[in-house]
Amino acid sequence: MTYDSIPARLFARAKSHPDQPAYHVRGADGWVARSYGEYANQVRRAAKALIALGCEPGHTVSILGFNRPEWVILDVASMAAGGAPAGIYTTCSAKEVQFIIDHAASPVVLIENKEQWAKIHAERAKLPRLRHVVFMGNEKVDDPLCLTWEEFLAKGAAIPDKRLDDEVDNTSPDDLATVIYTSGTTGPPKAVVLTHENLAWTAGIAVKITGITPADCALSYLPLSHIAEQMFSVHVPITSGASIYFAESIERVPDNLKEVQPTIFFGVPRIWEKFNDGVRAKMADATGAKKAILAFARATGTAMAAVRGAGKRPGALLALRYALASKLVFSKLKPALGLGRARICVTGAAPISRQILEFFASLDVIVLEVYGQSEGSGPTSFNLPDRFRFGTVGPALEGVDVKIADDGEILLRGPNVFAG
Incomplete structure (x- = not known):
C-alpha cells in the first residue's frame, strides 16, 4: 500500500480534483492559475528528469532561488524520485553555497539566475560531485554544467511512468524527505534531516488545527529554504487543496498582498x-x-x-x-x-x-x-x-x-x- 507521503497526496489530489487551482503566478495581464492536474504533471516530468540524470534513491537536490513554481515543483519531484530537496538561502555567500551543496552531496542544483550561478561558478572546483546546474527559467549560460528548465524536463521523456510510480509506492514513513539547513551560530550551517512521516504528519495536524480548505489561499514570499514557508507553500496546500500565489519579488510583496487578499497569511x-x-x-x-x-x-x-x-x-x-x-x-x-x-x-x-x-x-x-x-x-x-x-x-x-x-x-x- 502506498504511504501517504506529500508526493502521493499531490498525485491523488490531481486525480480527484484535476482542475482545482494549485498555484498562481503574476503575468502581464494579471494572475494566472495552474491546476493541481498541471502541478502534478510538472512534478512527474521533473522527477523523471532527475531519474534520467542518474539521481538515485537517497540523493539530494539543492535549490537556490526566490519563491516560484520551479522551486516547489522540484522540491516535491525530489521526494517523488526517492530523494530529498535541500534549500539554500539566496543571501548565502559563495562559500556557504559551496558548503551546503557539498555537504548535501547534491549532483543537481536548481538556481534562479546568473547571480546565483556566479556563486557556484566561483566555487565549482570544490564541488566534485556536482553534475548539473538547472536554471528556473530559460536563461542560458555557455557551460556544460548548465541546463535551462525546459532542457532539464526534456531529459526525463524516456523514463516510463511506472518507474516513477514504483518509487512513490516504495516510499516508507522513515525515508529521507527533506534537508533543512539552519544557521550555524558557532560554525557552518547544520543539517536537519526530516522524514516523510515528519512532513506528512505535521501538514495533516496543521490542516486540522486551522481548518484550511481548497477555498483558502496564501501568498508565498518568505524563504522556501525555511521549514515554516515549506509548510505554508508546499505541504499544507497539497494536503488541504488550498492554492498559493507566488510573490513577484520581495519588493513587490506589499502590492501583491493587496492584489491577492489571501485568506491565510504567515x-x-x-x-x-x-x-x-x-x-x-x-x-x-x-x-x-x-x-x-x-x-x-x-x-x-x-x-x-x-x-x-x-x-x-x-x-x-x-x-x-x-x-x-x-x-x-x-x-x-x-x-x-x-x-x-x-x-x-x-x-x-x-x-x-x-x-x-x-x-x-x-x-x-x-x-x-x-x-x-x-x-x-x-x-x-x-x-x-x-x-x-x-x-x-x-x-x-x-x-x-x-x-x-x-x-x-x-x-x-x-x-x-x-x-x-
Missing part, C-alpha cells in the same frame, strides 16, 4: 512590526469624528478578541457594536493592508511583542503566535483560531509531548521530531 515578527508602524503613523493623523470612530472600533475589536480568545460567542450588544465597527473601519482598513479576506494570520520564527498582537486584535486582525523549530518539522505549539492568548505560543500540538528540562532546555517527543 508573517515573521518583522513583517508585523512594519505593518504596525505604518498603520500607527496613519492613525496618528486622525482628528475629530474620525479619531472618535477609530477609538470606538479599536475598543470593540479588543473586546471581541477577548471573547473569541476564550472560545466564547459575543453577546447581542457586542455583536451589534462589532457589525458597526466592521462597516465603518475594519472593512476599509484590512483590505488596505492586504488582509481583507484573511481568516488566519500567523507569526513565528522569532519573538513578537504582545503589544503588537493586541494592537492588531483591536483592528480585527487576530495574529496567532506559534512556536517551533526545524527539528520539529516547523510547529511545536500553536494558538488556535478559536482559543488563543496573546503573549503565549499556545498549547503543544496534539500528539506532541513538550517538557522543560531542569537546565531550561525544551524537550520534544512526537511524530514531528526529526530523524537526526
